Amino acid sequence: MSSEVRFTDFKSDKQPTWCPGCGDFGTMNGMMKALANTGNHPDETFIVAGIGCSGKIGTYMHSYALHGVHGRALPVGTGVKLANPDLEVMVAGGDGDGYSIGAGHFVHAVRRNVDMTYVVMDNRIYGLTKGQFSPTSREDFETSTSPDGTMMAPVNPLALALAAGATFIAQSFSSDALRHAEIIEEAIEHDGFGFVNVYSPCVTFNDVDTYDYFRDSLVDLQEEGHDPTDDDAAKEIILDADREYQGVIYQDEDSVPYSERHGLDENMANVPDGAPDGAMDLVREFY
Template sequence: MSSDVRFTDFKSDKQPTWCPGCGDFGTMNGMMKALANTGNDPDNTFVVAGIGCSGKIGTYMHSYALHGVHGRALPVGTGVKIANPDLEVMVAGGDGDGYSIGAGHFVHAVRRNVDMTYVVMDNRIYGLTKGQASPTSREDFETSTTPDGSKQPPVNPLALALASGASFIAQSFSSDALRHAEIVQKAVEHDGFGFVNVFSPCVTFNDVDTYDYFRDSLVDVADDDDYDPTDREQAKDAITDADKEYMGVLYQDENSVPYNERHGVEANKADIPDGAPEGAMDLVREFY
């Protein structure tokens, strides 16, 4: 790891094709700053993404990267980290990618507590497919496919994470650049699965959950001297508060033991051979 790396070292030469004003720009910048601030560099960083607007992030960041399939970024990231624990693994997703088809993987990644970071760009809509209701959309949110609203309560990803046994739960806002980078950095530094839900407004298809809405409504738990993120009951009250939306580190288990460090895990891992088995390439050539 390098001590003099800058966040710009994580920028690739590919220009983002997100809509002008998209919250994902700020989300990605915060991720890069967090990686640089924790002493990581592109040579020891692996970014995994799924499908959706967030899925492009591995192309725009200079690091090892894999663009997977819809909802499957977390199992890929888990495999990468277990195979090579020395890598800093960051998984990026969206609310549709992570909390719909990927919800099952989310639950098990949380409870497994592999030492990696999961950043979800939550814009409360399906942006890449032109504006359908997502799992986190409001019940009365009108779209082309739900003209009278979805008539379903939105998923609360923070509550889902807490119920699944999360050791680190945070929420940030892509437009609050310094605070967002700080929150992601704490997730990276956490020993275990660091989960950050990021409000990342879609300026093209969501005219309800806007930058102004989040600026006016978000409450930062860091401004409350009595808030203790290690208190699970206090975190539960904040996460399930129907009248307020919070940002900051909402819960952290300071005694978290990452999956790789649990007793017996290393002893039961299969040996991964260096290179292809002898004769493997001859077999491939013969087959094709």
């Protein structure tokens, strides 16, 4: 079946309402291509979407999906994947969803290393609420709620992931369609939590972190010959505040995903018709 799947099979017939030129179009196309290229099927794929412009992605893609509560997409994805390890689980959200309201979940999802992919559409702005600063906005970024700049250092999501013990850290640019899809593909194939921060520009409310800005400043790590298994090199890249990088920055080749550590390989959707065999032993324990 998988050989017949084309990336358009992951597209729903609902037309996106994103602004023309929004980075999320490219981000989504890459996700669909990567899912198809890695042999997944819409009926065996589960997309969890957060809240915000990015959260609409579940509607525009075709698969099993849940569009949940703001910031809680990762816990939902965790539950889905542990309950049915056969499903391909992809969680998608924005920088507000992942690094602000859901920051606590991000850290712990990284630690757990559940075998799923986390795509963050990072536009460094709150778009759906019409332009307030986000956790990744620059310190001097002026918005309706930061007239003099945020006066705070932006969150470095890659460093956050690194500090939490991530086994796969990558970054891509939604406009570089080929590389973006390749990077998502590598995240899908990673045994564990595949984290990709995607630069996904907001053309309406962010006139600083634009397509031109990323095009001019991005360094492609593949071209640089970066070795993602080199811890020290990865740390240097992640902590380098002067440049923007694209590529797989860090990968632990010995990563053992949560399900494997806990011996979870059954589909929990299979529920017996009555109490499970051996349930009476539970009563005997209380004698």
